[in-house]
């Protein structure tokens with residue numbers, strides 16, 4: 340098979356991380372966090388001599404150890420390149436330990452009475468901070484007496500949290516400080532005394548949203564505990580089992596008690612980001628568009644259809660403005676290689692608007708059934724827009740090619756559309772994902788063909804083989820155009 344990759348995604352890292360075992364000790368006075376991370380990893384390709392990890396600019400690395408051996412390393416912008424003492428062989432688990440200190444940064448916020456993380460995990464722990472770098476986590480936080488601490492994962496004692504199902508590091512987080520607390524063993528709320536005035540209303544709305552999302556997605560909230568921490572400044576950050584929100588948002592509920600959108604949006608990420616995560620940043624809308632849309636749908640269930648229409652109209656208005664400013668992009672957009680590039684408003688607001696269009700196109704019953712299928716089939720798996728399309732098509736009982744091509748996928752470079760032509764013993768494809776090629780080959784050869792390359796993106800390729808007897812029953816020449824191809 341010869342392939343010419345058209346996608347512009349950064350080269351995949353040649354290793355995977357199984358687990359992180361992290362200890363952190365924040366010091367509010369010095370605005371420093373002392374950390375140690377043990378990383379269990381394995382090479383994915385041949386023998387690996389250098390391990391490239393992410394470490395924010397505010398992270399100062401003291402030492403990197405393989406057992407007792409100190410390893411050489413080099414800082415390069417937000418990366419640390421570790422020279423392994425002996426190459427890591429494919430598939431063989433290895434471990435190294437990094438001791439570091441982290442100062443304030445985009446992903447680590449200090450205040451006189453609290454500290455918390457925000458999205459850029461490599462600002463407080465050295466890691467492979469890519470969305471496909473999913474791993475388990477053990478996090479231990481040393482905090483002064485009297486502080487309250489919350490973190491991603493299930494609590495294991497007072498100062499330890501564990502994530503047992505692999506999750507992308509950008510969903511790891513913590514908050515620690517002199518918070519007050521409300522809630523129970525399943526739903527915790529931390530914040531200032533002022534926030535506590537609104538605790539009953541927040542807990543009530545959160546419980547209602549938990550019930551709504553479970554009913555609509557067909558899947559209960561997956562962990563024993565969900566914690567919301569209301570902090571200084573303005574985090575709006577989902578983490579696995581933990582959401583950070585601005586304390587001003589809680590006190591704003593005094594004037595606007597129905598302003599539950601943000602609370603619901605972040606909670607919806609426990610399904611769409613934590614449970615099912617976009618495979619790379621190009622499909623970030625599967626996290627953000629779905630969380631935005633699901634928050635709108637929760638508001639519909641609580642306050643009526645008019646409220647839903649208003650929220651969708653707001654998203655449509657933002658999308659229209661972006662279009663006028665020349666900032667429209669396909670929802671599934673290969674040029675988004677970093678969260679910063681992907682983090683504009685398109686994934687959120689065009690995403691929610693397009694999901695509403697899809698709901699109208701399919702009708703309520705099929706649409707919600709499609710969302711259930713998507714959720715059930717992809718739980719704990721990374722996804723692309725193709726998985727959403729396949730689930731919606733299964734529920735609709737018809738192809739949604741036209742809809743997804745118009746609203747989700749980007750036109751192929753040069754204006755060409757994905758295409759695939761096959762004849763006996765050969766397939767020529769343009770701008771084609773390998774999963775689609777496998778499906779096409781399965782149909783053409785009438786035998787299951789599985790894509791186990793792990794490669795994503797789209798490819799121009801020509802595949803030739805020697806036809807066997809059974810395939811001679813297949814038509815000699817078949818033209819397979821975009822409609823069949825995209826139905827895959």
Ligand SMILES: [Zn+2]
Nearest residue numbers: 604608627630
């Ligand atoms: Zn979000």
